[in-house]
Every structure is written in C-alpha cells, then in structure tokens.
Amino acid sequence: MQRRIFSGVQPTHGLTLGNYLGAIRNWVRLQRDYECIYCVVDLHALTAVHDATAMRQNTREVAAALLACGIDPAESVLFVQSNVAAHSELAWIFNCITPLGWVNRMTQFKEKAGKNRENAPLGLFAYPVLQAADILAYKATHVPVGEDQKQHLELSRDIAGAFNRKFVADYFPIPEPLILGEATRVMSLRDGTKKMSKSDPSDMSRINLTDDADAIALKFQKAKSDALSGLSVDPENRPEATNLLTIYAALSDRRVADVAEEFAGASFSEFKRLLADLAVATLTPIAAEMRRLLADPSHLDAVLASGAERAQAMAAPILDEVRDAVGFLQPKPR
Structure with a gap:
C-alpha cells in the first residue's frame, strides 16, 4: 500500500x-x-x-x-x-x-x-x-x-x-x-515553562510568522533569560536558556547538544543577537510570501x-x- x-x-x-x-x-x-x-x-x-x-x-x-x-x-x-x-x-x-x-x-x-x-x-x-x-x-x-x-x-x-x-x-x-x-517543542519567550501560544495575552511571548525583521529582533532581545553565565541545556533549572538553544538548533538543523556546546561560554546578549539573525533569515521570506498570497x-x-x-x-x-x-x-x- x-x-x-x-x-x-x-x-x-x-x-x-x-x-x-x-x-x-x-x-x-x-x-x-x-x-x-x-x-x-x-x-x-x-x-x-x-x-x-x-x-x-x-x-x-x-x-x-x-x-x-x-x-x-x-x-x-x-x-x-x-x-x-x-x-x-x-x-x-x-x-x-x-x-x-x-x-x-x-x-x-x-x-x-x-x-x-x-x-x-x-x-x-x-x-x-x-x-x-x-x-x-x-x-x-x-x-x-x-x-x-x-x-x-x-x-x-x-x-x-x-x-x-x-x-x-x-x-x-x-x-x-x-x-x-x-x-521541537518551542516555549514562550516570556516563560520557558509554558508552550509558545498564539492565545498568550502578550505578543512578546511569541514569534508570529507574520512578524517583520524588527519585531523578531526585538522579541529575542527582550526574551527572558537568567542570571547564570554561559548557556546550557537544563529544562528544570534553566528553562529559558534551554528554549533559546532549542530554537537555534531547530532553525539551523543541528542537534541541541551541539549548539549548547558551541555557545557554552557565550553571553545571553550575544547569543540572542545571533539567534535573531538566524530567525530573520528563515522567517522574513515566509512573511513576505504570505503577504503576497493574501493580497490575492x-x-x-x-x-x-x-x-x-x-x-x-x-x-x-x-x-x-x-x-x-x-x-x-x-x-x-x-
């Protein structure tokens, strides 16, 4: 069959x-x-x-x-x-x-x-x-x-x-x-323990497929982080860091463990900037094509x-x- x-x-x-x-x-x-x-x-x-x-x-x-x-x-x-x-x-x-x-x-x-x-x-x-x-x-x-x-x-x-x-x-x-x-389970940018959702009252909690480059960059810049240095995968104690690493890994088609190893010593601000650039490169062509289709x-x-x-x-x-x-x-x- x-x-x-x-x-x-x-x-x-x-x-x-x-x-x-x-x-x-x-x-x-x-x-x-x-x-x-x-x-x-x-x-x-x-x-x-x-x-x-x-x-x-x-x-x-x-x-x-x-x-x-x-x-x-x-x-x-x-x-x-x-x-x-x-x-x-x-x-x-x-x-x-x-x-x-x-x-x-x-x-x-x-x-x-x-x-x-x-x-x-x-x-x-x-x-x-x-x-x-x-x-x-x-x-x-x-x-x-x-x-x-x-x-x-x-x-x-x-x-x-x-x-x-x-x-x-x-x-x-x-x-x-x-x-x-x-x-790939993508969590809220405002609370790494909750699933990213279109029903969340805060638009800053999610990346919409219709967001432009500036909105994507701002949302990642404002995404919740923690006070620890470096980044690591630890869903229990570092849900926000885990979420951002997971998103980067998914967008780049890499294993989360490999991404975590690469950015283990990076600051949140540096990593968020790189993540925003990656997301913009992936999503802005989708948003542009959606606008074209919806116009007809x-x-x-x-x-x-x-x-x-x-x-x-x-x-x-x-x-x-x-x-x-x-x-x-x-x-x-x-």
Missing part, C-alpha cells in the same frame, strides 16, 4: 514559530517521501470560533502560511475540511460505533473544557472522533503527531479496528504515528478549491464502500 499522510491545522489567527518548527516545516519535508494530504480543519475550529468573517479570514491566512512555508499544491493535496462532506458523514458513522468510555478517556477535552464542562459544546467532546474520520476518509497510513495528539491517534486506531471487526475485515489501515527525529484572495481560494476537488475524488469511493458496508441504501444511477 502507498504510504499516505494526513494532517490538519486549525484556522486560528496567528501561526507562530512553534507551529512552523513543530509541524509545518516537517510537513514540507514529508512531501519528498509520502503522498501528503494537508487540511485546514475549519469544522474543528467551529468548536471555538463563532465569527463567520474571522473564520474565512483565518482559513485564508493559514492556507497562505502553508503555501509560503513550502507546501506544494501540485505535489500535495491542500484543502479546507468543510469543502469535503465525507469528513462529516464518516464522523457520524464512527460516532455510532465508538463507545462513550473511549471518548471519556480523552484528556484534551477535560483540559479545554475545564470547570465549564457542562457548557462545553458537544463538538469539543466528539472532536477526536472527527479526527479519526479526517484520517480514515483517505485511508491514511501515517499521521505526524506531537505529544498532545498521541492519545487522539490511539483513538483513531481503535475506531479503525472497531469498524474492521464489525463490518469489513482489514478495510481501514491502522494509521501509524510518524515521529520525526528530535522533537481569489487565487488562494482557487488553490483550495482545486485541492478540495482532488480530496473529494479520493474520499468519495471510500465513503461509498463504507455506506455499502454499514447497509445504507444507495441510489442507483438511472
């Missing part, structure tokens, strides 16, 4: 350096060795975004970021989730065979709903079942995952197995996690529409077979 990847990103405003190093850069590289399907998952975003204008704007912004970072729409399939109805229909079929206990074990719902659990939307609870449908609608064999998504992929594997046992043996492949080398929304929409047609062509025969397997009466052509 051909190795096929599915991965998605929510259309929330403001992708960061963490999104780039933790996911998007890997997606670009995977295009060389896999058949890749990349999706802007607006159905998932609807659990939190209830502003139609913002949803459309964010969807285009994320698509522009993916293209600017190097996703090739001729090589990979890039589309918007809601444009392919198979995701929603397959999610409902999976809802009907997924035990409630499996979903109850998902820790992300508990974390996101918090104390407001009774008022949390049903979509947030069923979110991982829709994720399973996203993956299996294309019979994807591999899924790039970070630490926070491993549990959801396990559920997708369980759901594939449940369908295969109930209806058609070995119909869905059991998707494998794809973990690529040394994980009709072109961007056409790229996504073309991707949706290709995705629909891939998912339609799979969904037809699923409908037949579960016993849905399907209309016959006249």
